[in-house]
Amino acid sequence: MPELAEVYFYARQWEVGVGEKIRAMATHPAARVYRDCPAATITKELTGRKMTSWQTHGKQMLFGFEQGRWLSLHLGMSGSLRTEPASKDCDPDKHAHLVLATETTHLIFSDPRMFGRVALDVTAEGDLPRWWLELPAAIEGENFTLAQIGDFLQRHPRTPLKTLLLDQRRFPGIGNWMADEICWQLRLHPATPSGELSPKQVASLHQMIRLIAREAMRIIGTDWSDPPKSWLFLHRWRDGGDCPRRGCGTPLQRADLRGRTTCWCPRCQA
DNA sequence: ATCTCTGTTCACAA
DNA sequence: GTTGTGAACAGAGA
Numbered sequence: 295m296p297e298l299a300e301v302y303f304y305a306r307q308w309e310v311g312v313g314e315k316i317r318a319m320a321t322h323p324a325a326r327v328y329r330d331c332p333a334a335t336i337t338k339e340l341t342g343r344k345m346t347s348w349q350t351h352g353k354q355m356l357f358g359f360e361q362g363r364w365l366s367l368h369l370g371m372s373g374s375l376r377t378e379p380a381s382k383d384c385d386p387d388k389h390a391h392l393v394l395a396t397e398t399t400h401l402i403f404s405d406p407r408m409f410g411r412v413a414l415d416v417t418a419e420g421d422l423p424r425w426w427l428e429l430p431a432a433i434e435g436e437n438f439t440l441a442q443i444g445d446f447l448q449r450h451p452r453t454p455l456k457t458l459l460l461d462q463r464r465f466p467g468i469g470n471w472m473a474d475e476i477c478w479q480l481r482l483h484p485a486t487p488s489g490e491l492s493p494k495q496v497a498s499l500h501q502m503i504r505l506i507a508r509e510a511m512r513i514i515g516t517d518w519s520d521p522p523k524s525w526l527f528l529h530r531w532r533d534g535g536d537c538p539r540r541g542c543g544t545p546l547q548r549a550d551l552r553g554r555t556t557c558w559c560p561r562c563q564a
Numbered sequence: 565a566t567c568t569c570t571g572t573t574c575a576c577a578a
Numbered sequence: 579g580t581t582g583t584g585a586a587c588a589g590a591g592a
Contacts, residue, residue, distance in 0.1 A: 552584080
């Protein structure tokens with residue numbers, strides 16, 4: 295159930311594959327995760343080549359291989375990456391749709407619900423895939439600007455703020471918990487129409503997105519630690535959670551907003 | 565049995 | 579053409 299930092303964490307699990315040649319591959323060719331690219335193509339292009347790099351951008355992952363071969367993965371709702379030693383009897387679960395075997399390690403992609411996807415690009419050596427270069431500015435980076443946000447909000451004035459934050463075209467990597475966290479930290483109701491934010495609130499939003507994104511990467515991205523107890527994060531899942539803001543403690547509210555479970559404090563985010 | 569879910573896409577409405 | 583909405587995808591766990 296990965297967002298920005300969880301995706302980064304999972305991608306890093308495969309870092310041990312960098313510099314290693316792919317000796318063999320196993321796939322579930324009929325799995326829905328291959329709807330963009332046949333499993334046979336991926337097997338053909340990667341077998342015998344070394345993995346040379348890995349990176350993530352929002353919820354997208356990209357693994358580089360020799361001779362301009364690129365494996366891209368999206369984890370959807372239930373995908374994950376892990377490794378297992380090649381020495382022992384490898385027993386990937388039944389949802390392990392893709393296994394890359396190196397000399398020492400099996401790199402495993404599992405996805406029970408199969409909302410995830412796998413694809414392969416071939417480019418001139420040294421070039422990243424075109425679509426990767428055209429991804430929107432990373433929310434944790436320097437190119438993510440206040441002007442872009444203001445513009446986007448104005449173009450979707452009636453869309454609830456929380457819903458808009460989930461739009462990957464402008465906020466790559468933000469998922470359900472990050473969107474709720476950002477609204478809560480800003481004391482803005484998730485259903486606030488995006489066009490109603492004042493210039494000052496838009497500026498705060500810009501800063502908060504960067505803060506949450508960078509902290510999530512630092513805390514979750516490295517070892518999957520929990521964010522601080524002072525965040526909404528740890529309180530939003532179970533029914534009966536209370537607002538963690540100092541001096542508040544109001545029972546949190548949960549409801550569906552445009553098809554996504556949303557949690558907020560009815561007092562702080564009135 | 566029934567409901568929920570850290571995501572995206574598609575058809576359709578306005 | 580653009581913006582906004584809800585259903586659909588699929589399986590596991592409560």
